[in-house]
Amino acid sequence: MVSSETDARKSPLVSLIAGGLAGGVECSVTYPFEFAKTRVQLHSSDVSRNPFSVIKRVIEREGVRSLYKGCTTLIAGSVAKDAIRFISFDTIKDQFKDPETGTLSPLRNLAAGITSGVVSSTFAVTPTERIKTALIDDARNEKRFRNPWHCTKTLIAEHGLGAVYRGYVATTMKQATTTAVRLGTYNILKDFEKVRGIPQTTAITFANGAVAGVTVVALTQPFDCLKTRAQSVRGAGVVEAFQSIWAEAGVRGLWRGSTMRLGRTVLAGGILFTSYEAIAEVITPLLGKSTAAA
Template structure:
């Protein structure tokens, strides 16, 4: 086992750009799974059993509503994911660097998780809650009322009818979900990466993808109840977080909080791999460029 070398901090511009690009790629590539999961978590339609197989949901929507319907709300999620992951990677790297041991550069697992939790809270405030609210409302609206003609039309209608606070419906559930999810996702990924680097395990594309997928599974299993509450509270029908919790218990009991777990796993296994593989690849390209610019500036 080789002695661990202290790594230089990731430049701010690299964290921001690699996170944003990775978030957009990940959201667009895995959106049908997100669509299926959200549909399953919304209120049950009378006499219709809630589906569990994401492929069955995708297939049914494609047959009955067309390919375009599978991407209802995708624009809102992609835009939100670019902003969310830019904020998330930037704040995580910044907080992580502040938490490192000044002499060795080491970061304990607990501090890795705390840095992720802080980053998730910031992302929820500045990006996630409004975009998740619009995405969820669009998917819910497409099941029946079909009042929203586009993402921007949905934004205008929500603000007109419910004020700016309408964009922050489900803020408590979303923030709990984001803080916990980012803590587990970013924290577990970096714990795995640190463990492997100490043991000289190469960090190539395949290993980045595997680590990201493992982090995605851990995140889903540990945070699913928060995700279900968030989805219910952000439906097209105005609902508070407390009302969302009551409706989940009424529809499915305690097990209802875990509705959509299999569907979310189908997405997070791929999304975790795609997110971190893309972020690492972009970071490798951008870091030398940014460092060169910084040297010239000095």
């Protein structure tokens, strides 16, 4: 069971550690879905909506290792992203919650999520998503990049430091809305249950995270598709990315990869929040003892 006492006593350090570790766990488990989604969004020839079909085809043509191209970069980015996202969200949330009930209004939940998303996009998400996407794109065609570090050095040498921030606008729009919707939905559900005395069991936490994941995909998929196109090896501006998607598939193209992302996001939402709450519950008393001893 997730302790409400632990939730009430979360410190910034607990949010930082628990968020980072939860992000790493979630990314490691769900990466094949992310790979399939990115591949479909980059190449119009990959039109299957079945992520398992895409994964099977990649394994047959390129080998199992290709399926995890860019995974280490995304794990590093996810650890940083979720550490920043949870600590900034929890800090902002504490400033605006009702002192009597300890809850936030839906509007304030969303505002806290948007702010947290912009922060995490700037300091973690955009650079790591850019390298991950470039690696996945390169693995299908030229195969120039040996590893994430080689990819980073090559892109900077060819296009300057701004190369790792290619797609920043689309990524930040996606990240801000995703964080607002995911954390906002999750905390709205959690506050609803808290007021009504519903116990925060592991199953309830996983279900809340999964519902938040479905909501995220339904509302933010066009931003995700634009971000992926903008961060291909060749790169593109948001307008150019939109035009290329529209020319290929019309408005439906903006929702390309949604099945893959839905599969990953529903699973990821459950894993992320369940891991976060469980890790926070374990480390809060340990950090409290360390502080007391100091």
